[in-house]
Amino acid sequence: MNYHSHQDSSVKASFSDALLASLAPGGGLWMPDALPKYSPNETARLGAMSFADCAAELAANFVDEKFTAADLKNICRDAYNFPVPMVTLAGETLDPALAPDAEDFVLELFHGPTLAFKDFAARFMGRAASHIMGKTKQRRTILVATSGDTGGAIGDAFLDQEGIKVFILFPKGGVSKVQEQQLTTMGNTRSNVKAIAVDGSFDDCQQLVKQAFGNNALCEEHDLMSANSINVGRVIPQSFYYFWTSLQAKAAYPSRPLVYAIPSGNLGNLTGGLIAKQMGAPINRFVIGNNANDPFVDYLSTGEYTPRPSVPTLSNAMDIGRPNNFPRILALHGEDYTEVTKVCWGASFSDEETERHIRRVHTETGYVMCPHTAVGHLAMEKFAEDVSDPFTRITVGTAHPAKFADSVERILHTDIPLPEPLAKAMRKKKRMHVMSPTLDALSEYLAKHA
Numbered sequence: 001m002n003y004h005s006h007q008d009s010s011v012k013a014s015f016s017d018a019l020l021a022s023l024a025p026g027g028g029l030w031m032p033d034a035l036p037k038y039s040p041n042e043t044a045r046l047g048a049m050s051f052a053d054c055a056a057e058l059a060a061n062f063v064d065e066k067f068t069a070a071d072l073k074n075i076c077r078d079a080y081n082f083p084v085p086m087v088t089l090a091g092e093t094l095d096p097a098l099a100p101d102a103e104d105f106v107l108e109l110f111h112g113p114t115l116a117f118k119d120f121a122a123r124f125m126g127r128a129a130s131h132i133m134g135k136t137k138q139r140r141t142i143l144v145a146t147s148g149d150t151g152g153a154i155g156d157a158f159l160d161q162e163g164i165k166v167f168i169l170f171p172k173g174g175v176s177k178v179q180e181q182q183l184t185t186m187g188n189t190r191s192n193v194k195a196i197a198v199d200g201s202f203d204d205c206q207q208l209v210k211q212a213f214g215n216n217a218l219c220e221e222h223d224l225m226s227a228n229s230i231n232v233g234r235v236i237p238q239s240f241y242y243f244w245t246s247l248q249a250k251a252a253y254p255s256r257p258l259v260y261a262i263p264s265g266n267l268g269n270l271t272g273g274l275i276a277k278q279m280g281a282p283i284n285r286f287v288i289g290n291n292a293n294d295p296f297v298d299y300l301s302t303g304e305y306t307p308r309p310s311v312p313t314l315s316n317a318m319d320i321g322r323p324n325n326f327p328r329i330l331a332l333h334g335e336d337y338t339e340v341t342k343v344c345w346g347a348s349f350s351d352e353e354t355e356r357h358i359r360r361v362h363t364e365t366g367y368v369m370c371p372h373t374a375v376g377h378l379a380m381e382k383f384a385e386d387v388s389d390p391f392t393r394i395t396v397g398t399a400h401p402a403k404f405a406d407s408v409e410r411i412l413h414t415d416i417p418l419p420e421p422l423a424k425a426m427r428k429k430k431r432m433h434v435m436s437p438t439l440d441a442l443s444e445y446l447a448k449h450a
C-alpha cells in the first residue's frame with residue numbers, strides 16, 4: 001500500500017516512510033491510496049479469528065515489503081495481549097443465549113497497560129516503528145502532545161526502546177491526578193521517556209509540537225517524529241477493533257443494525273471506525289459525542305467547520321478545539337458534507353449533563369463510566385430517541401474510570417479501586433520539566449536531553 005498527502009495526491013510515500021516522517025512535505029496528512037474491501041464471506045472468516053490474528057491480516061493491507069505476514073502476526077499477538085470485551089451495563093458479555101434482548105453495550109477498550117484505548121494504536125505503532133528501524137541503526141526523537149492518555153500509551157509503548165527518545169508535552173495542571181502520575185513516573189532518571197509540563201493548554205502543547213515539526217533545523221538535528229494521531233501509524237490500527245468487534249456483534253445479533261457511539265476529540269478514533277466501515281465492517285452509523293469543545297458536532301449540524309480555542313472540561317482528553325483528523329474524515333468522503341452526514345451523527349454535552357449521567361447509570365445499573373465514555377453513551381441515548389426499531393448500540397469505552405478517579409469519586413461519592421498498573425505508578429516519584437509554551441524553551445530542552 002502506498003500513501004499520499006491529503007493536500008496533494010502526487011506526494012507519495014511507503015507505509016514505513018509515512019510512519020517515520022509523520023507529516024507529508026508541506027504539512028499534509030498521509031492517507032492510504034485505496035482501502036481494501038472485504039466481502040461478507042471474507043469477513044466471516046476474519047470474525048472467527050482471535051482479535052490479534054484478525055488485526056494482523058488487516059494490517060497486511062496497509063504496510064510495505066518490510067513486513068511479512070509472520071512479522072505482523074508476532075507484532076499483533078505481542079501488542080494485543082489483553083481482552084477486548086463488550087459488556088452490558090449489567091455486566092453481561094456479548095452472548096445472545098444469555099442476553100437475548102440486550103441492546104446497549106460498552107466496548108471496553110481500556111484493558112491495556114495504560115488503561116485507555118490509546119494502547120491499541122500506540123502498541124502497534126511502537127512495534128511497527130522498531131521493526132522498521134530495527135537493523136538500520138536509525139534514531140528518532142518522538143515529540144508527543146497529550147491531553148492525558150496519549151502520552152502514557154506512547155511512553156509505555158516506546159519505553160527502553162533503543163534509538164528512540166520520547167518527550168511528552170502535557171498541559172500543566174490540565175490532566176487528571178492519575179494521568180499525571182502515570183506520565184511522570186516512566187522509567188528512571190536515565191529513562192528514554194521524559195515528561196514536560198507546559199504552562200498552557202493542550203492546544204498550546206499541540207501547537208508547539210506543530211511548530212517544532214515546521215522547523216527544518218530542529219527536525220534534522222533531532223530526527224523528530226510525531227506519535228500524535230496526525231501519524232498514520234496511529235490511525236490505521238484503530239480500524240482493527242471496529243472491524244473485529246462489529247463482526248462479533250453482528251454474529252450475535254444478525255438482524256439488527258449496528259451503531260457505534262464514540263466520545264471524540266481529535267477524531268482519530270472515529271477515523272479508524274470510518275476506515276473499518278469502508279473495508280466492509282457491518283457498521284450502519286457512527287454517533288459522535290463531544291463535550292463543550294464541539295467543532296465537529298457543529299459541523300455535522302450546520303456544514304460549517306469552525307476550529308476554536310479549547311476550553312477545559314471534565315472529559316479532558318477531548319478538550320480539543322481543532323481536531324487534527326478532520327481533513328482525513330473529509331478525504332474519506334470525497335470532501336462531501338452530505339456523505340459525511342450519512343455516516344456520522346453527533347451531539348454535545350455539558351459537564352453537568354455528563355456528571356448527572358455518570359450518577360444515573362451508576363444508580364440504575366452499578367456500572368461506573370469514565371467521563372469520556374459517559375459523553376459517548378449520552379450521545380447514543382440521544383440518537384436512539386428518534387429510532388423506533390431495535391438496533392445494537394455499542395458505546396466505545398475509551399478509558400478506565402480509575403484514570404479519572406479524582407472526578408468520578410467526587411461525582412459518585414464512592415471509592416474507585418485502582419487496577420494494579422495504576423496503583424504501582426501511584427507509588428513512584430514524579431519527574432517532570434516545567435516549561436513555558438515557546439519553541440525556544442523546547443529547543444533548549446531538546447538540545448540538552450535529546
Ligand SMILES: *Cc1c(COP(=O)(O)O)cnc(C)c1O
Binds near residue numbers: 150264265268269270
Ligand atoms: C484520546 C481520548 C479520546 C478522544 O479520542 P480522539 O481519537 O482524539 O477523538 C476520548 N476519550 C479518551 C479517554 C481519550 O484518551
